[in-house]
Amino acid sequence: MKVIAINGSPRKLGNTYNALKIMEQELISANIDFEILEVGNKKIHGCMACRKCIENKNRKCSIDNDIVNLAVEKISEADGLIIASPVYYSGIAGTMKCFLDRTFYVAGANGALFRQKVATTVVAVRRSGGSTTFDALNHFLNVSEMIIVSSNYWNIIHGRNEGEATQDTEGVQTLKLLAKNMAWIINMKEATKLTIPPPEFVKKEYMSFIR
Secondary structure, three states, rough: EEEEEEEEOOOOOHHHHHHHHHHHHHHHHOOOEEEEEOOOOOOOOOOOEEEEHHHHHOOOOOOOOOOOOHHHHHHOOOOOHHHHHEEOOOEEEEEHHHHHHHHHOOOOOOOOOOOOOOEEEEEEOOOOOOOHHHHHHHHHOOOOEEEOOOOOOEEEEEOOOHHHHHHHHHHHHHHHHHHHHHHHHHHHHHHOOOOOOOOOOOOOOOOOOOO
């Protein structure tokens, strides 16, 4: 079993990375493999609304010179997903937003590739804007029929300079419990896959209120 974590921070060893490493320790102790994909320090174009992923149905974005198509396949093969971002103007960091828009659109356009995967979100913030960013990240999981994991507080950790987040004792505890809950759900899902089948896929209906 494996969890893919997306680091949406341009700082490779910043507080978002440190938050993911806190979760990694708990997941590995539960015999779950863990891999971080660095996204925030890459050049990633935003979605161009070309709809080629819908037309071609090849599980790929038409922009093929960055990490998005690789990420789609890695997430599709994984049992769990963590998407983590720092806070930029009370929202998702720009490069991370471009990545999420395209990755989740490709997944949705090709038969809901991330459906029923265990997933959660993590936010690293200096002071304010954590809750709005946390909410924005969760929209991607909710619309994808993912199984969302929670902790005993919002999955937000605080710190400014690299490594300071590890001093946020409440944030660290929140993320450790989050990882434990994630491991439990992944293991429970694996243990029951032959006895409790998931609901059948339902094709989404679209409606416009413009006549």
